[in-house]
Amino acid sequence: MGRVKTAYLHVLNRTLNPIALGLAKRGRGPFSVIRSVGRRSGRTFETPVILAESSDGLVAELTYGDRVNWYRNILHGGGHVIHRGRTYRIVSVEPLSAEAGLAAYGPAPAAILRVLHRREFRLIRVEAAPTGPSQGH
Template sequence: MRRTWLWFMKNTFNRVTIRVARSGRGPFSLVRHVGRKSGKTYETPIMLARVPEGFIAELTYGEDVNWYRNIVAAGRCEVFVDGQWHQVSAIEPYPSDAGRDAFGYPAKLVLQLLQKHEFRLLRTA
């Protein structure tokens, strides 16, 4: 069921959100990563919050998604936020409370209601 859901999201919703993210408007950003096995470059839409050290990502579907596994394996990636590309030099766990706070209201409230607790700091160079 989970695999079917992720396939559906990749082939429908993600295509729309990639266009929105490329426009530089709206809540979506892009993470550009290289496949662990294929070596192919991919772009995946995600939601990020800006912090002084870089950006906070909430792992909506957990750690077992390809974009996250790819950036951990590579130790780096690029993110497209507000119309600009940023180099990410490290990926680090981030405290749950601070992660929710980084997103601000109303996203923070939604993250609390959904009991989201997996956040990562995408440290920029």
């Protein structure tokens, strides 16, 4: 990994991510949280993401591709999503066409995603999760 990318990810993880996580957990702003368990470490991780709603679930645009840890973790062991202040259990993850993914985000965000040549989307099917102390918020 190059120095610039490493520095960018360090700044992102130390500044923007904590702010985005706080907003997402309170149901504010555009962010949601993916809560997953590490495939090797067994640790619980929380990653801020921007998800769109669809009639079938939540839509994720894979900005950094399908090799990112949060995505690989939910494929391996499931997880939870905190979206608009509510917690959901991830039931399944499925590929989604670029057209369906862009449509889920709506006209303005889709225009930005098109300019950025974003074409990799996933449908995250969820169900309401039980609430209580085990949810960790």
